[in-house]
Structures are given as C-alpha cells and as structure tokens.
Amino acid sequence: MSIITKVYDEQAGSPFLVEGESTHNSAGFDILAEWKAGNSELLKEKLLVHGAILFRNFGINTVSNFDQFLQLFKESTLLDYVGGNSPRTKLSKGIYTSTEYPADQFISLHNELSYAEQWPTHLFFCCVIPPNEHGNTLIADGRKVIDSLPPEIVEKFETRKVKYIRNLHGGRGLGPSWQDTFETQDRDEVNEICRKSNIELLWKSDGTLRTSQIASGVEVHPVTKEKVWFNQADQFHPSNHSPQFYEALKHMHKGQLENFPTHACFGDDSPIDEDELATVREVFKTHTVYFPWQKGDVLVIDNMLMTHGRAAYSGPRKILVAMS
Structure with a gap:
C-alpha cells in the first residue's frame, strides 16, 4: 500500500x-x-x-x-x-x-479547555x-478568525480577557453535575483541584457548585508566534442557545445570567455585547471547514x-x- x-x-x-x-x-x-x-x-x-x-x-x-x-x-x-x-x-x-x-444539537466551534489555566x-x-x-x-x-473580526472586538477580548462561570448541579438539573465534571464524589478533592487551577468556587445550599475562572481571549502560538482567537465566550454565553431556550432560561433564573448553567463575561465583570458575539459566530461560519x-x-x-x-x-x- x-x-x-x-x-x-x-x-x-x-x-x-x-x-x-x-x-x-x-x-x-x-x-x-x-x-x-x-x-x-x-x-x-x-x-x-x-x-x-x-x-x-x-x-x-x-x-x-x-x-x-x-x-x-x-x-x-x-x-x-x-x-x-x-x-x-x-x-x-x-x-x-x-x-x-x-x-440534533450543533456544538459551536471552540478551542478545547481554552477556559482553563492549562489546555x-x-x-x-x-x-x-x-x-x-x-x-x-x-x-x-x-x-483566519482573528484576522476577519473587527479590530475593536479583538481588542476588547485581548485586554479584558474572559470570565467563565459555571453552575454545576449535584445530581439533578440542567447541564453536567460537579461529580461528572471533576470525576469524583469528594468535595474536598474538588476544592483541591480548583485551588491548584486558580478556579474560584462556591458551594451553594442546594448542592450546586458555582465556579468562575478568568482566561485569555486572544493568545500567541508558542511556535509560530501568530495571534489566534482563543476562547469559548460565544459557546459559554447563554445567547448561544436557541432564542426559545434562552428566553426560558431567563424566566427560570429571573434574568440573572450568573445563575445559568454556563455564562461568560469579560474578566472585569462587564457584559459581553450579544451583537458582538453574533459577529464572532458569523465569522466562524465563514471559515468553517x-x-x-x-x-x-x-x-x-x-x-x-x-x-x-x-x-x-x-x-x-x-x-x-x-x-x-
């Protein structure tokens, strides 16, 4: 052959x-x-x-x-x-x-674990x-994505970075559980994993675990030295859902985005404009293979x-x- x-x-x-x-x-x-x-x-x-x-x-x-x-x-x-x-x-x-x-669900394009300290x-x-x-x-x-985006969007993500928020249920609820996410039933082990990974966490009275971490919006490849679009903000932001499901989540959580299963904002806690996220998604469509x-x-x-x-x-x- x-x-x-x-x-x-x-x-x-x-x-x-x-x-x-x-x-x-x-x-x-x-x-x-x-x-x-x-x-x-x-x-x-x-x-x-x-x-x-x-x-x-x-x-x-x-x-x-x-x-x-x-x-x-x-x-x-x-x-x-x-x-x-x-x-x-x-x-x-x-x-x-x-x-x-x-x-039947589309999974939007992303870099694996770009929300984490190490990927x-x-x-x-x-x-x-x-x-x-x-x-x-x-x-x-x-x-190609970063070269096609408006410079003002790139600048925001590069300077402000992205904060990723997750609300992980304890066994019943939308999205993954904290047990499946961290591959353990032990809260102390989860605490240690988060400490080592610079993840802020909050155990809530209903058994939910809230985590938040700040990561890059833009990175430089260590070998080619090229700038790349490197984040999952458009995927984590609840506007990534269908309009009907997004509205249902808003109703369920009384409009408090930080209580959604996943959410993304800028690292300084300012909101990411949904029209800009829509632009990001359109640029991805243009370059999808x-x-x-x-x-x-x-x-x-x-x-x-x-x-x-x-x-x-x-x-x-x-x-x-x-x-x-």
Missing part, C-alpha cells in the same frame, strides 16, 4: 491529508508507522501550516488501535478531562468519547462509527491554531477523543 499526501480542501487550506491508497489492508497501521518514521518533520511542519492533519485508510477503528496510534504520534502524556465542561465517557486511560450532546496542545479524534448523515467534526483556523467522517479516520489538531465543533447528525455515531 502506498501513501499519498495532499490538502483535503485546497480552497480552505485544511486539513492536510495523509491517505493510504487501499482501504482493505490489514497491515495499514504498520505501513503508516514505517512512513511516519521518515516523515516526522514533515508532519510537524504541515500541522503548523494547516492546523489539522487527517489520516485515512489505515484501519484505526477500535479503542486499542487508536491507543496504538496515540503511542506513536503523541508528543507528550495524554491528559484527563477532569474539570472539562462537556459530558464524556472515559473508555481507557486518556481516551474518551467525544461530547455526548443529543444528535492540551494537541487533540486526536478517531472515527469508530461514522454517522448516517452529517455529524461532521467541524474545524476553523483561529488565525467540513469533511465527512469515514470509519478508521484519525484527525489530529493543533488546539491553539484550530477550533473544532460538531454538526448535528442522524443514526449512530462514535468518535473517540484524546488530548495531550
């Missing part, structure tokens, strides 16, 4: 595609491993240029095969998702299901079961350069994810 390389979407410039020419070769992974040994520098270069690399037709379609891939391609230790904001199931050390939101450098997605229809993992280059999943695909993302999200879908879908 030979290997071909090209840009998947020439117009968008991403992702870079590494593809085995045969789809029925049991030795596909061994061939990829041999090819990778002589092309490591090429892959590093292409990941920085394109932000994402798609590996196709190498038979990587189980948890164990994905783990083999990770051992070969990861450059640092796999990370746990403790403190993350998305519902996931841990399948093995460092390997999780992708976000388990209902199939993964690379993300790895593996397609075990492709959806019947749609269900793309969407990607958009944060360099779509590619259909095939069984055995693996997508590697530079988490600072490239944002990711998910289109709604129908039928079964199983995408694995790991972070390093």
Whole structure:
C-alpha cells in the first residue's frame, strides 16, 4: 500500500491529508508507522501550516488501535478531562468519547479547555462509527478568525480577557453535575483541584457548585508566534442557545445570567455585547471547514491554531477523543 499526501480542501487550506491508497489492508497501521518514521518533520511542519492533519485508510477503528496510534504520534502524556465542561465517557486511560450532546444539537466551534489555566496542545479524534448523515467534526483556523473580526472586538477580548462561570448541579438539573465534571464524589478533592487551577468556587445550599475562572481571549502560538482567537465566550454565553431556550432560561433564573448553567463575561465583570458575539459566530461560519467522517479516520489538531465543533447528525455515531 502506498501513501499519498495532499490538502483535503485546497480552497480552505485544511486539513492536510495523509491517505493510504487501499482501504482493505490489514497491515495499514504498520505501513503508516514505517512512513511516519521518515516523515516526522514533515508532519510537524504541515500541522503548523494547516492546523489539522487527517489520516485515512489505515484501519484505526477500535479503542486499542487508536491507543496504538496515540503511542506513536503523541508528543507528550495524554491528559484527563477532569474539570472539562462537556459530558464524556472515559473508555481507557486518556481516551474518551467525544461530547455526548443529543444528535440534533450543533456544538459551536471552540478551542478545547481554552477556559482553563492549562489546555492540551494537541487533540486526536478517531472515527469508530461514522454517522448516517452529517455529524461532521467541524474545524476553523483561529488565525483566519482573528484576522476577519473587527479590530475593536479583538481588542476588547485581548485586554479584558474572559470570565467563565459555571453552575454545576449535584445530581439533578440542567447541564453536567460537579461529580461528572471533576470525576469524583469528594468535595474536598474538588476544592483541591480548583485551588491548584486558580478556579474560584462556591458551594451553594442546594448542592450546586458555582465556579468562575478568568482566561485569555486572544493568545500567541508558542511556535509560530501568530495571534489566534482563543476562547469559548460565544459557546459559554447563554445567547448561544436557541432564542426559545434562552428566553426560558431567563424566566427560570429571573434574568440573572450568573445563575445559568454556563455564562461568560469579560474578566472585569462587564457584559459581553450579544451583537458582538453574533459577529464572532458569523465569522466562524465563514471559515468553517467540513469533511465527512469515514470509519478508521484519525484527525489530529493543533488546539491553539484550530477550533473544532460538531454538526448535528442522524443514526449512530462514535468518535473517540484524546488530548495531550
């Protein structure tokens, strides 16, 4: 089996595609491993240029095969998702299901854990079961996003930063629980995790945990030195919901946004203008790249350069994810 390389979407410039020419070769992974040994520098270069690399037709379609891939391609230790904001199931050390939101929901584009003090450098997605229809993992280059946004919006996010607020229920309620979020039933352990991560927290009498943390709105990539749009303000802000659901949340919480399951404001506690968030979302749409999943695909993302999200879908879908 030979290997071909090209840009998947020439117009968008991403992702870079590494593809085995045969789809029925049991030795596909061994061939990829041999090819990778002589092309490591090429892959590093292409990941920085394109932000994402798609590996196709190498038979990587189980948890164990994905783990083999990770051992070969990861450059640092796999990370746990403790403190993350998305519902996931841990399948093995460092390997999780992708976000388990209902199939009919769109997941907006974002940089993984950009609301945290530390975030993964690379993300790895593996397609075990492709959806019947749609269900793309969407990607958009944060360099193009920041270049397309009005300078006054960029300046606000860069100087004021973003405060992320979460209200995590204790077992019943909207959104994730604090137990699932921090992968523990022990409040003292949660307190220690938050202390180490500079997360402010408040335990409420109804069993809810409120957390808040301030993070960047704009970052500089440590290798390319390029500025990138790096935040999840538009995703955390409740205006990201449908108008009907947003109005229902307002009614439920008497208009107090800080009591919503998630909320985002600027780091100085000033509100983020909803029209500006709408502009951010429109710019993301302009730069979103779509590619259909095939069984055995693996997508590697530079988490600072490239944002990711998910289109709604129908039928079964199983995408694995790991972070390093």
